[in-house]
Amino acid sequence: MDYIAVVGGGIAGMEAAAQLKALGLEPVLIERSEALGGHVASWHCLFPDLTPADKLIKDLESRLEGVDIQLGAEVSTLNPLRKGYSVVLSNGKVYPCRAIVLATGFTLFPAQRKEEYGYGIYDHVITNRDLEGWFGGNGDSRVPESPKAVGFVHCVGSRDIKAGNAQCSKVCCITAIKQAIEMKERFPGAEIYCFYMDLRLFGKKYEDFYIRAQRDCGIHFIRGRVSEVAETIDGRVQVKAEDTLSGKPIKVRLDLLVLMAGIVCNPDSEQFSKAVSMPLDDDGFFRSRNNIGDITRSDRPGVFLAGACTGAKTVPETLAEARSAALNVYQYLKGQK
């Protein structure tokens, strides 16, 4: 039987596999970890409607009935055949595949690389993902019981050539606003600061969210990069930044600092690009055939791309691309007959 390999069990892979099944094809969903859902599964709720993330995952899972799901398995080799590829998995299974959908996603920027922000060094510095975990009910000793002041640093490892990533991660501005509002709702007495370069609030309802954060929640938005983070003797976090709108240096003491770690390319993408001899884009992500009209097809016939493996994406964009990639596969197979 001819399969369609879907590499990556995040939301892009799940949606693509579900769509392929619905189109009457035989997808095999390959996920390295022991559970589906990828990055979204570690999130508590999603902007701009504060939709619970696990609801989205459950919906996607319910549509995967009858799909061959390989959990805890990695692609060890990809061998080109006359038509398609032979996909060998780390668990020893071999699938002859007519087409491959790469939905390998992204990696969250390792925040300890920006050592000046003190992640892993100071007691009260966490990342956006850590905070989502805490929202989701996982205890975290770094989050104080009743913080008086909380700060969010935007663009940690995004738009930063020194950190090796010049691209915008697209979703952190709105995520920071979402998380800031959630923090304000949990701790109405706390002062919340957002340190940003500029705010990129491009999507539906994002601007409303931003206005709500300022007007209803009184969150302070400070335009300026954080230069230095230090720990005070009483264990609080002291942040130095320049408020570039007023042109003054500012210094704030906080009980919690949240770093908005950005989206960077998956280190595995190089291995895949070599296996199917498909060049990577200069940002390290996979390269689409065309960034406007053909974003889900690669330069190689039979290899399709979905979601954040081609660059930073929001959840709705990822899902739309996954559907599009499934349709591309269907048409490609039809054309081959």
Add this chain to the structure above:
Amino acid sequence: MIDRFATTGFHPFVLPFLLGMWFVLGYCLFGMIRILWELPRKDRRRFLLSLVTPKTAWKNIKDIFLNCLIHVKLWKRNPVLGYMHSSIAFGWFMIILLGHVEVFLFLPERIRLFYYPIFFNFFVAEGESTIQGSVLMFLMDFFLLVILSGITLAIIKRFASLWFGMRRTTRPSFLDMVGMYSLWAIFPLRLLCESFTAHISGGSFLTIPMNRLFAWFFGNDLNYLPTWWAYSIVLGIFMFVLPFTRYMHIPSEMLLIPLRNAGLRVMHPRKGFARVQVFSCPGCGVCIDACPMSVKKENLKDCTVYLNRQLRRGNEKRIAEISDKCLLCGKCTEVCQVGVEGPEMRVAQRSLRKYSINPHYNNIQADPFIDALPAGTRVLYFAGCMTHLTPGIKKSVLSLLDKAGASYSVMDPDGGLCCGRPMMMAGRDEQAREMIRLNSEIIRGSRCNVLLLSCPICYRIFKEKYNLGNIRVVHHSVYFEELIRAGRLKVTRDEAVKLVYHDPCELGRGCGIYDEPRAAVSAVGTLVEAGKNRRESICCGGSLGSITLSYEKREGITRNSVANLMAESPDAIVTACPLCLSTFNKYADVPVKDLATVLDEKC
């Protein structure tokens, strides 16, 4: 010995040599006067005094003999090149010296004539053989043979420099070629001349057999005059082009050595001491391979040899470009045979730039900083800007100080003034001086005994430019190594962990600290060495020294430096500089740690 031209002692063939000699002597004399004139008055006084001080005068003679004639430094680095250079330089010197001895012994009245020692064998006829005469003749032939062997090596090197261990070398200019070919021609011609006249003037093991051979071959004496002419013309050509070629390093170095021994520093990129340095550059191109920027065949024309060339040509645009790009790691000076101070010349060049904004720091007062410090501080720790950006180091240093039970306080707990070195590197001396003044006030006001630093960039300027009296300035690598030896810090050693130590430019080449950090690393693990280490360690690429090098270009430098450190596949890279740490962290596959962190983990 009998004078063949008893009445005049002159023959027109000596003219090309004589004119060339007068020209080069005049040029050098004029140049020397000009350079002394350009020196700041204080430096000139210091230099002239050093010439009459017996200790420095002796050192000058010794250094000139060892470096200019014997090339000891080159012998140590590359024996074949060392032999090539010393055979030509020392051999030629001996021929000139022995020529004078001959004239002095046999025709003392001719010693006033410049050309007699050079063309002695043309002007004399051998009356009787004496023991002194044959010894001198033998030595003359011997040293000529030595030079000829050196010239042979030079010719081979010209066409196969890789055999001599040089990957990249400079492209000689047209005049360099003229100088080089005439230099190569001088000694074979001398051999021919002396052989042709050996039956008249006498000769030794080389010239007499050749004379017999030629006599048998040609059967007459008609060849000898044209050959002496050719010899003199080639000498003349070499001397006329010498000031405009790289061979100018021969006379310049003899001035450079006494100036350096007098303790002078580069104050202006074109004048005085810098001019001597520029002309002392032999253009060998050793600095091209050494320069960390030259990986992947990039920035090849931005190393010191090209800076010197552009300074000689006066190409202002390129001079500024080269000066701004340099990382100031100091490796070119370390490998340079004459010791041209590339980084100092560049900083001096940068100081010529005019800025429209010149910040002043008069509004900053030292008193609030002093008041914030607790009384009775013995050790004052200055973290500096870079350590504040790598808080892991600060945390480890403070933790180690606590563990050692030291009485300390932090000079800049909440950020402080910059040490001034970045300003100094940018050539902004005035701004740097203000920071030095303010920091000095704070440090003196604290009444501490020890100033502890974790950043070698700060450490170097505190050592070189600050005048802090009895306060000891110490880098944490040295301080913690002392504490370990004194037993105040107890560390556990894990033999299985292989650690490589990276010498930061500012700490190693800058301040000469190589052994203490290594001893400290050995106290916690097995120390392994990088491919190139100590004096020749490769800059991490993050240096503040470069003003214009982009992050993309720096990436290649850093990757090359990391690859060099991985030579013995260590488990972690240890360094003692916050800037090296954050630079390596981006591209290294193994953990990169500061020395303080490594010690703190095992303490």
